[in-house]
Amino acid sequence: MQWFTSNEHESNIHVAPMWTLASFKRLKHISSQYASRFSLIVAFSPTGWTFGKGKKKSPGRRWQQGTVIRYEVPYSEHCSFTELKEFVNFLSPNNIIPSVNNDGPESADAMVSSLMST
Numbered sequence: 001m002q003w004f005t006s007n008e009h010e011s012n013i014h015v016a017p018m019w020t021l022a023s024f025k026r027l028k029h030i031s032s033q034y035a036s037r038f039s040l041i042v043a044f045s046p047t048g049w050t051f052g053k054g055k056k057k058s059p060g061r062r063w064q065q066g067t068v069i070r071y072e073v074p075y076s077e078h079c080s081f082t083e084l085k086e087f088v089n090f091l092s093p094n095n096i097i098p099s100v101n102n103d104g105p106e107s108a109d110a111m112v113s114s115l116m117s118t
Contacts, residue, residue, distance in 0.1 A: 003091070012038075021045040027068045043070045088115045 005011055020026045021043050031041045061072040079087075088096065096115060102108045 018045065021070060024065045024068060027070065031068055040067045045070055045072050046075045047072050085115055089118065
């Protein structure tokens with residue numbers, strides 16, 4: 001079974017840029033493009049900023065306008081190495097590109113190699 005496809009008609013799940021998820025106007029535009037296939041769209045907007053100062057701690061926030069529902073889902077960019085390795089194992093990517101500070105190319109290569117090993 002394939003997890004990913006570039007044919008939007010083969011999937012009921014679509015990935016959109018995060019800036020798209022912040023606007024109900026843009027989400028409604030997406031919804032109108034798929035009106036013949038879907039009567040409702042649900043967007044999950046991951047955010048590490050959900051638990052800011054003065055905000056109530058909750059598992060996420062929900063907004064709805066008509067047939068568009070958006071959830072802000074808190075997440076952490078800081079998972080354990082074991083969790084990251086399990087995620088990489090699940091996805092089986094062909095390549096990993098480090099996107100955070102590290103101790104240099106040798107360190108990054110060693111980390112990627114360790115993540116890719118089973």
